[in-house]
Amino acid sequence: MRKIYVIGIGAGDPDHLTLQAAKAIGRTDVFFLLDKGETKQSLIDLRERLIRGYSHPRKRIVEGRDPDRDRTPADYTGTIADWRTRRSQVIEGLIDEHLGDGEIGAILVWGDPSLYDSTIAILEEILARGATTFEYEVIPGISSVSALAAKHRIALNRVGRPFQVTTGRRLAEGWPDGVDDVVVMLDAQQAFTAYPDAEIYWGAYVSTEDEILASGRVADVADEIVTTRTAARERHGWIMDTYLLRRSAPPQAWARPAGRAHALRPGVVGADQPTGSITIDSPGSMIASMAMMRSPATVKLSAIRAPWGVCTRAPAVPSTVAGIAPCARPTKNRAASPAPRTGAAGSAARMTTSGRAGRAGR
The missing domain is CATH 3.30.950.10 (Tetrapyrrole methylase, C-terminal domain)
Incomplete structure (x- = not known):
C-alpha cells in the first residue's frame, strides 16, 4: 500500500520544523510540489531547502502546476470547491504516475495542515473517487x-x-x-x-x-x-x-455585581441537577470554580482563581456562598514596566x- 505524509513545515522559519516532521521527510521517497508561479517561488524554495536538509539521497521530487482560481468570485464556496477538484486531479495524476506500490510520498504544507489548508480535503476527495488508493498521515506544524x-x-x-x-x-x-x-x-x-x-x-x-x-x-x-x-x-x-x-x-455578560453567585452549568442548583459548576464574582475580579454536588445543601469549593493566583478554601461550604471572602491580593512590589x-x-x-x-x- 502506498502512503502519503501531509507534513506541516511551520510558518516560514526552517527551525519551525519539528523532529516528527524531519523524520517523516527522511522516510519519504517522492515529494509532490505544486508550482504556484514565479512570484511565489520563495514558497517552493523553503520546501526544497528542507528536502535537501533532511531527505535521503534517493528521494525524487515531482512538480505539478497549481490551477489558477478567481480571487474575487461572486460564488466563493462554489469557486473554492471547483478549484479544489481541479487541484485534486493534478495531485492524483502525480501520485498515479510517480508513487510506486510500497513507497512513501509527501506533501509539505505551509504552517499546519489542519488550519486553512486544503490538502487534507483534497486527499479525501481523491480517495472518494475510488480510482487511486493510498493511506495518509498528517504531521502537525507550527501555524502562522x-x-x-x-x-x-x-x-x-x-x-x-x-x-x-x-x-x-x-x-x-x-x-x-x-x-x-x-x-x-x-x-x-x-x-x-x-x-x-x-x-x-x-x-x-x-x-x-x-x-x-x-x-x-x-x-x-x-x-x-x-x-x-x-x-x-x-x-x-x-x-x-x-x-x-x-x-x-x-x-456585558461579564459585568456582574460583586459577591453574587452565578450558575453557569447546569443552570439551576437543585437536587435533580447533575454535577456542574458555578462561579462567584468578587470585588477583586475573583472567579471561584466550584463543583456542585447533587444535594443542594452543600457545594464543594475546589479553588478560587484570581488574576494574581489561586487560593484554596475548605473542601465544603454552605450553599449560601455569597458571604465567602475573596483572596487577599499579594502586597509585594512589582517592577514598573517601561512606558510604551x-x-x-x-x-x-x-x-x-x-x-x-x-x-x-x-
Whole structure:
C-alpha cells in the first residue's frame, strides 16, 4: 500500500520544523510540489531547502502546476470547491504516475495542515473517487497563528473567554457573536479598519526574513498597516498576513455585581441537577470554580482563581456562598514596566520589520 505524509513545515522559519516532521521527510521517497508561479517561488524554495536538509539521497521530487482560481468570485464556496477538484486531479495524476506500490510520498504544507489548508480535503476527495488508493498521515506544524502570537508575545485567549479564528471576508460581515478576541486570516480587504477602538496584533511573512509586525489601537496603526501591506504585496507579488483583533472592554455578560453567585452549568442548583459548576464574582475580579454536588445543601469549593493566583478554601461550604471572602491580593512590589511608545490617541503602537521588508517599510 502506498502512503502519503501531509507534513506541516511551520510558518516560514526552517527551525519551525519539528523532529516528527524531519523524520517523516527522511522516510519519504517522492515529494509532490505544486508550482504556484514565479512570484511565489520563495514558497517552493523553503520546501526544497528542507528536502535537501533532511531527505535521503534517493528521494525524487515531482512538480505539478497549481490551477489558477478567481480571487474575487461572486460564488466563493462554489469557486473554492471547483478549484479544489481541479487541484485534486493534478495531485492524483502525480501520485498515479510517480508513487510506486510500497513507497512513501509527501506533501509539505505551509504552517499546519489542519488550519486553512486544503490538502487534507483534497486527499479525501481523491480517495472518494475510488480510482487511486493510498493511506495518509498528517504531521502537525507550527501555524502562522501560533507564530504571530509568539512574535507579539501575547496569548490568543484571555482567562475564561474564548477566541475565534475566521476570515477577513466573514469579519467584514460583522464581529462574531460571543467572542472579543478574533484571529483573522485571508483578509484581502483589511476588514479590521471597521473596528477603530479594537487592539490589533498584525504580522506579514511572519517568521521569514521579510517579516513585518505592527500592533496598537486600530485607529492609530490602521493607515500604516494598509500602506505597508500594499507596498509589500507589490514588492513580492503576494502577501501572507494574519492578525489578532481584540476588544478591550469585556462583554456585558461579564459585568456582574460583586459577591453574587452565578450558575453557569447546569443552570439551576437543585437536587435533580447533575454535577456542574458555578462561579462567584468578587470585588477583586475573583472567579471561584466550584463543583456542585447533587444535594443542594452543600457545594464543594475546589479553588478560587484570581488574576494574581489561586487560593484554596475548605473542601465544603454552605450553599449560601455569597458571604465567602475573596483572596487577599499579594502586597509585594512589582517592577514598573517601561512606558510604551504611544500613538496619536495615546494607546500603545508598534511597527517592526526585518529583512528586505524592514528596509523598505520603515
